[in-house]
Amino acid sequence: MPDRQETVRLLEPDGTAVPGAELPAPARLLEGYRALVRARRLNEQAGALVRQGRLAVYPSSRGQEACQVAAAMVLSGADWLFPTYRDTAAIVARGVDPVEVLTMLRGDRHCGYDVAAHRVAPQATPLATQLLHAVGVAHAARLKDEPTVVMALCGDGATSEGDFHEALNFAAVFRAPVVFLVQNNKYAISVPLHRQSAAARLADKAVGYGMPGVRVDGNDLAALLSVLDDAVDRAGAGEGPTLVEADTYRMEAHTNADDAGRYRDESEVASWAGRDPLRRVRAWLTGAGHLDAAAEQAVADDAEAMAAALRTGIAAEGPVDPEELFAHVYAHPTPQLREQRDLLRAELEVTP
Amino acid sequence: MSTADPTEPVKLTMARSINTALRDAMTADPTVVVFGEDVGPLGGVFRVTDGLTAQFGDRRCFDTPLAESGIVGTAVGMAMNGLRPVVEMQFDAFAYPAFEQIASHVAKFGNRTSGRMRLPMVIRVPYAGGIGGVEHHCDSSEAYYAHTAGLTVVAPATNADAYGLLRAAIESPDPVVFLEPKKHYFTKEEVNTAVPVPPIGRAVLRRPGADVTLIAYGPTVPVALAAAAEAEGLDVGVVDLRSIVPFDDETVCAQVRRTGRAVVVAEAPGFASVASEIAARVSERCFHHLEAPVRRVTGFDVPYPPPKLEQHHLPGVDRVLDAIDTLGWEDAA
Numbered sequence: 145m146p147d148r149q150e151t152v153r154l155l156e157p158d159g160t161a162v163p164g165a166e167l168p169a170p171a172r173l174l175e176g177y178r179a180l181v182r183a184r185r186l187n188e189q190a191g192a193l194v195r196q197g198r199l200a201v202y203p204s205s206r207g208q209e210a211c212q213v214a215a216a217m218v219l220s221g222a223d224w225l226f227p228t229y230r231d232t233a234a235i236v237a238r239g240v241d242p243v244e245v246l247t248m249l250r251g252d253r254h255c256g257y258d259v260a261a262h263r264v265a266p267q268a269t270p271l272a273t274q275l276l277h278a279v280g281v282a283h284a285a286r287l288k289d290e291p292t293v294v295m296a297l298c299g300d301g302a303t304s305e306g307d308f309h310e311a312l313n314f315a316a317v318f319r320a321p322v323v324f325l326v327q328n329n330k331y332a333i334s335v336p337l338h339r340q341s342a343a344a345r346l347a348d349k350a351v352g353y354g355m356p357g358v359r360v361d362g363n364d365l366a367a368l369l370s371v372l373d374d375a376v377d378r379a380g381a382g383e384g385p386t387l388v389e390a391d392t393y394r395m396e397a398h399t400n401a402d403d404a405g406r407y408r409d410e411s412e413v414a415s416w417a418g419r420d421p422l423r424r425v426r427a428w429l430t431g432a433g434h435l436d437a438a439a440e441q442a443v444a445d446d447a448e449a450m451a452a453a454l455r456t457g458i459a460a461e462g463p464v465d466p467e468e469l470f471a472h473v474y475a476h477p478t479p480q481l482r483e484q485r486d487l488l489r490a491e492l493e494v495t496p
Numbered sequence: 497m498s499t500a501d502p503t504e505p506v507k508l509t510m511a512r513s514i515n516t517a518l519r520d521a522m523t524a525d526p527t528v529v530v531f532g533e534d535v536g537p538l539g540g541v542f543r544v545t546d547g548l549t550a551q552f553g554d555r556r557c558f559d560t561p562l563a564e565s566g567i568v569g570t571a572v573g574m575a576m577n578g579l580r581p582v583v584e585m586q587f588d589a590f591a592y593p594a595f596e597q598i599a600s601h602v603a604k605f606g607n608r609t610s611g612r613m614r615l616p617m618v619i620r621v622p623y624a625g626g627i628g629g630v631e632h633h634c635d636s637s638e639a640y641y642a643h644t645a646g647l648t649v650v651a652p653a654t655n656a657d658a659y660g661l662l663r664a665a666i667e668s669p670d671p672v673v674f675l676e677p678k679k680h681y682f683t684k685e686e687v688n689t690a691v692p693v694p695p696i697g698r699a700v701l702r703r704p705g706a707d708v709t710l711i712a713y714g715p716t717v718p719v720a721l722a723a724a725a726e727a728e729g730l731d732v733g734v735v736d737l738r739s740i741v742p743f744d745d746e747t748v749c750a751q752v753r754r755t756g757r758a759v760v761v762a763e764a765p766g767f768a769s770v771a772s773e774i775a776a777r778v779s780e781r782c783f784h785h786l787e788a789p790v791r792r793v794t795g796f797d798v799p800y801p802p803p804k805l806e807q808h809h810l811p812g813v814d815r816v817l818d819a820i821d822t823l824g825w826e827d828a829a
Contacts, residue, residue: 254604254609255609258612259576259609259612259613260612260613265576266609270596270600270601273569273597273600275569276565276566276569276572276597277570277572277573278573279566279569279570279573280569280570280571280572280573280574280575280577280581281574281577282573283570283573283574284573284574284578285577287574288578292577306565307565307566307569307597310566310569311566311569313561314560314561314563314566317560317561468610471610472606472607472610472611473606473645473646474646474670474742475606475611475614475669475670478741478742478743479697479742479744479745479746480742480743
């Protein structure tokens, strides 16, 4: 594990490799770049769908796409991903259809994708609560001797929650195969990091749990892949959990319903624009001869095709069966829910 | 421990009945795991998990760090990944740190996933008072759980039900809050572990009666039975709910219609309580059969009192008999 005091970086913001850096294979970085462009396009398209009234709300991960993509890329099919509401792009990078993910924000149901089939938990809204579920999945895998690693995502605000503490402590005591990736994007809605924690680095919290803590440049895909690969390998080898703090920035407001102008300066946002995660990988790939104009066009076309399919899929809105209200509360509806279902059914027969 | 001849009833304490249910469930199903605070080598502060770690190993029954949200949240993940966790909250009021996990995730997960993934898990809660316990050790917290859609809430009153209903709870595809009346942990009764697992959601008529129906669950069932036995000149029946959610309207209402008079007996404070819900349901459904308003005999609307005052707070036989006396007998034919 790297020295505790440094922030791991392999590519400089201008795309030049840090001297002595061991970069991931070019093909992997190219695959990552393709995913980054898709993630950026997903954020743009989802924002547009909100403005068109197709989605109720969208918490954008623009600026954090490298974290989103790396979190998914380092996992195998047998592994699990535990995302929050801001991690739509990570779920899509894992291979879930963006339409299925966003039906939640269209208002059809609370989770539009098959959790077990994709090994992606429902997007968690109550902060840090999902970290404990991640520990449970990991501990169960360990008890069953299954080679599963769990990637648990949260933000800097979530590190203040009690469940963050309980999850890291349980994981360390159980040596559970979990990687905790904190996307430190500097804001919890409006509250800046210094009002969230007095710790010099969130990664330092790992010391108190007896696990390694690593701080990584969260806008450097190469560094994220390297650090998260190590953490996943460590978990898979039975050596327990790792806390990874990704130093990144939320380029947009909390959601479209938020006004970031009330709590931060544009100059701050502009300074982070200079550390854009896409431009960095693109510059390296182009400079090293791995991304020519034709390949760049193919990447853009792929992202545009995804966006077009998302627009079509979200527009193809079907009615939601009102009896869905009662169908899944219990495996077998209680007599009380059957009565209430019949009441609604009778109401709908009168006024459909 | 499992009995040598399982077809023969044996005398067991409630703690031992629950222990036997855990042991038999763990034997029958290798995915059942038990964990919580002090449940491992110690066997739990009430010895309910006594010997499980020794028999099944510390991968099947183990101690966790001291954090109730962590226990329940971890159980959610383990249920997501194919296990059937049975977790212990050491005391009723110690379960409150886990309430966010219970209300926001345990109760909602099956619904959230449109039924594609359910959480088969049991949260055991030693609950209610009457043990001379200090503060935070005697709460009747059932209303919080019963009000939370998606939870099944079971409250056994007898040792046989403690065994059978826990087996049913562990087999349930949905999460169950299993409320154990800790006052009766060391009461011995006959238990036959060979009888079929009873369905959750069915009340039982513990004592037939033609004049009044007492409706109780958990620790107040023995109180209701004692009151019924002492009621002079009246034929008093007792319904033991066994399960609060789902609620057995059918059994309760059939008995109330038979008697025309009903008293609900529960330890929890009465305001906005399970007892209130029962009184409302019975009034709505049986109104034209009622000879008197449905009465509630409950704990007072106070924080659980210190040991020297709890006998004034808990609904006892005399208070139940007094309530029966108010049911409009002067008009009775």
